[in-house]
Amino acid sequence: MYDKKNFHFLLLGIVCFFTFFIHNKVVYPDIMESRNLITAHEMVEYDNWLVPTMNGVLRLEKPPLPTWLAAGVELISPDNLSLQRAVAGIAATLLVFFLYAFASRLTNNRRYGLVAALVLCTSFNIILMGRTATWDIYCHSFMLGAIYFFYKAFEQEGRQWKNFGMAGILMGLSFLGKGPVSFYALLLPFLLSYFILYRPSFKKKGFPLLVMVLICLAISCWWPVYLLLYHRDMALFAADKESTAWLSHNVRPWYYYWKFFLESGIWSLFLITALIWPYWKKRVTLKKEYLLTVAWTFAVLILLSLLPEKKTRYLLPILIPAALVVAHLFVYWSHQIRRKGLLNPDKIIFRINAGVIALVGLVLPVAVYVLFYAEDKMGLGRFIFIACLFLLVFWLLVRSIVRIRPYLMLWGVVFLFFIVEIFLMPSVANLFNNVEWKSIHGVRKIEKLSGVPFYYPEGENLRIELVYEAGRRILPWDMQKDSLPAGLPFVLVSTRNAEETLPESVLDKVELELIDVYDDNHRPKGSRWYSDIFIKYVTLVKEKER
Structure with missing residues (x-):
C-alpha cells in the first residue's frame, strides 16, 4: 500500500465522496433532521439567530453552531435537503481526515492511519450520521481534531502555543456543536487512557494548557452567557429540562450497550476479535499504541453505560477508537507476512x-x-x-x-x-419508503395558501416532521375557547375532517374548503412503523359570505 501522504489524502477524499455525498437525498428526513432543519429555517425567516425557535417555541436545549451552518445553507439554497446533508458529510469527512492525522502521528505510520480512516468511513453509524443532517457528527469531528492537536502538543517539546491554541478552538466549537457531549463521550475517555498509559511530561506545558482551557471557555460560554443575560428564565428552564432528560428519559439498564460492536457494521467481527487484548498484547507490532486504543474504546463504553439515558446513536464516538483498534490487526498481519509469515x-x-x-x-x-x-x-x-x-x-x-x-x-x-x-x-x-406517500409538502406549491397562517387543534398530536414538510409554523389552537384565531382565513391541519373537528359555534361563522388529505408516512402500509398520526386533513377556513 503506497505511503505518500498526498496520495492517501486523494484516496480518502474519493472514498468519503462516495460514502457521504452520492445519492444522499434518497432517504426521507427523520424526526431529528426535521427538528434541526425547522430550527434553521426559522432562523432565516424570523431572524432569530441567537435565540433559536422550533415551530415558534424557543429551542435552547442545543447549542446553535450546527443550526447556524444549516441556516447558512438555507440562505444560499432554500429547502435543499441534499446540500444540508452535504454539510454533515463535510463534517464526517473532516472526522475521517482527523483520524488519519491522529493515527499517523500516534504510530508514526501513515499506512496505519490510512487503514484506520478507511475502517472508520465504512462503519455503519458513521455512514448514517454523515449522510443525514443531524448534529452529532459535528461535535465529535471537532473534538477529534482537538484531541489530535492536544496529543501533538504533548508529544513535542516546548510550549506548543499553536497546537494548544488549535485544540482550544476546536474544543470550543465542539461545545457549540452539542454542549458537553463529546467532552464526556470522547475527550474524557482519551485523557484517562492517555495520561495513565503515556504519562506525558508537563514541562513548559502548564501555561499554554491554561490558555487552551481559556480559549475553549471563551468560545463555549459566550452563547450560554448571552442567554442568561437576556433570556434567563427560559435558559434555566432549558438547562433543567436537558439535564433531567439525561436522568429520566430513555432510561436503560447499564448493560444496554453490550452490542456496541454492531454499530461498526461490516467490521463487527473484526472489532470483537481486535478487542481480545490478552491474545494480541504480545503479538501486535505497536503494543503501547494498541493498548491505548483498547483502553480508549472500553473507557468510552463504560462512561456511556454509566449514564441513565441510552440510545444507540450515542455510541457514535466509540467507533473512533474502535477503528484504531481494528487497524492494528491489519498492520500486524501485514508486518508478520513480510517478516516470517x-x-x-x-x-x-x-x-x-x-x-x-x-x-x-x-x-x-x-x-x-x-x-x-x-x-x-x-x-x-x-x-x-x-x-x-x-x-x-x-x-x-x-x-x-x-x-x-x-x-x-x-x-x-x-x-x-x-x-x-x-x-x-x-x-x-x-x-423502505412509502410509494403512496402524499406529503403535506404539497401545500408549499398552493398559491392561495401563501402567507396564510396554519393551526392545528391543541389537543391533537402534531408530528414535527409535518411542520418540516409544510415549510412553515403550524401553531396550536385552543378550540375549547370557542374563539377563532386572530384573522381569517387560516388553514386547519387536523386528524379528522374539519366538520367533525370544529365546534358548532365556529362552524356557524366560517366556510370550509378541503385542500386535501395528506399521508406523510414514509414507511408503506402494513409496516409496523405506519401510523395514522401522519395522516392529516388540510382545510382552508374562510369567512362565511353573508
Missing part, C-alpha cells in the same frame, strides 16, 4: 473474519435478484452488471483469504461499499 492461529483468525465478509459479497447478488429483479424493480442488464461487480469483489476477497492479503481484503470492502452507494442506494431506499 503468519502463525497458524493468526491465519485462522484472518480467514474467519475475512470469510464472513466474503460471504456477504456472495450473498448480495442473490439479495439483489430477490428484492429487485424478481420484483420488476430492476432491468436484466442492470442486474447482470451489478451482480458481476459483486462477484468481482467476491473474487478479490477470496483471493485475499487464500493468499493472506489483508490490504487486498480491505480494498475489497471499500469497493463493496462503492457498488452499494453508487448503484443500489436509490433502490434500497425505495424498499
